[in-house]
Amino acid sequence: MRKLLKVYELLGGEEDIVNPTNELIKEGHILKLSNKNGTTQDRYLILFNDRLLYCVPKLRLIGQKYGVRARIDVDGMELKETSSAAVPRTFLVSGKQRSLELQARTEEEKKDWIQAIQATIQRHEQTMESFRHLNCSLRDDESTPPHSPSCVELGKRAPTPIREKEVTLCMKCQEPFNSITKRRHHCKACGHVVCGKCSEFRARLSYDNNRTNRVCIDCHAMLVGASPSPALLSSSSQRRRSILEKQASLAAEHSVICSFLHHMEKGSGRSWQKAWFVVPENEPLVLYIYGAPQDVKAQRSVPLIGFEVSLPESCDRLERRHAFKISQSHLTLFFSADCEELQRRWIDVLLRAGRGEEPQVHRPIVESVEEEGEELATVAEDENT
Secondary structure, X not given: OHHHHHHHHHOOOOOOOOOOOOOEEEEEEEEEEOOOOOOEXXXXXXXXXXXXXXEEEOOOOOOOOEEEEEEEXXXXXXXXXOOOOOOOOEEEEEOOOOEEEEEOOOHHHHHHHHHHHHHHHHHHHHHHHXXXXXXXXXXXXXXXXXXXXXXXXXXXXXXXXXXHHHOOEOOOOOOEOEOOOEOOEEOOOOOOEEOOXXXXXXXXXXXXXXXXXXXXXXXXXXXXOOOOOHHHHXXXXXXXXXXOOOOHHHHHHOEEEEEEEEEEEOOOOOXXXXXXXXXXXXXXXXXXXXXXXXXXXXXXXXXXXXOEEEOOOHHHOXXXXXXXXXXXXXXXXXXXXXXXXXXXXXXXXXXXXXXXOOOOOOOOOOOOOOOHHHHHHHHHHHHOO
16 A cells, blocks of 8 residues: 555546555556657556556656556556567557557566566456356356457557558558658558548547547548548559559568668669668569558569679779679669678578579568668658658
8 A cells, every 4th residue: 555655646646546456566667659750758657457557757846746648457458569670679558548659678677567567467357257257157147248359349449550650651542651742640540650631531439438530541431331432442442453562561571581771773863762671471582672661562673583692892882881782784773781690681582582592481680770760751751742
């Protein structure tokens, strides 16, 4: 009870937690990843046996130190590790009210939080299961259906939003974003990043107290039941699919190799650009180039058979480290990796593909540099304005 009183004071009495049924499991600082630009913000988590409080610092010298920004019930909560080379030590907490992608400062801190949250979820599920058995034994005419968060319908659970920096194209119409005429928006039902035209719909969402929210064209049709106009349909789901329409995240999930690289085409007059490169397992002789890891359409595909792979020569006058190139006839593409190991792996895969040999299936490598998101979003918007 003393610990509960201490937390009660930290929150300035904002949350009713001083209750014999409440148990404080864990509290501490954490970083919150912004879905908009990938920056981190200092936050404070307080985990109880029945809820998780997501708190923000208050700029006060005395009294209340934190304000509650969100409450997520343990009932229906899901936990998932989302760490990657680009964004390490991250995990996702999703519930009926909200989804949060959080980042720990150390691997040990991340492990402690995951273990604490997972144990709390399991304990809650065991308790609920005991109550269900008890109710069934006492009242045969009443039963509580088992909790099944994976079957929660659209709009009843807060979505896991995709980071804006990981998308350069609208995930519905596939038009490129720019800062003036094609801005990014999140569908509040599915979490996809879409343009204004593809999200000019409104629907009431149960998880947000039945308030009206911006949703995409597909979610609106499912939630409201109204069919979109023929013009919108022809520009989205009913149009012919391009050969480049291979979603980056799905391709990377089953890839021979995938990573961020800087690239430049010889004689194009363009400077180095950063992009997301994938060689899929089901097309190991083709290189796909995406603007960002979550794009639904590739910018370009390059059949690799017949290409020669080599290191740059002095006459190429490249000033980037860990560079390599592929060339065929009148086309030469230069690449620059983030590290020597990544360079070596790419050269190995491209050499095999150039000879028409399917590479050995191995764990894909996913590497990037720290500034990947903001740089990609800025470059994509500048090019399309």
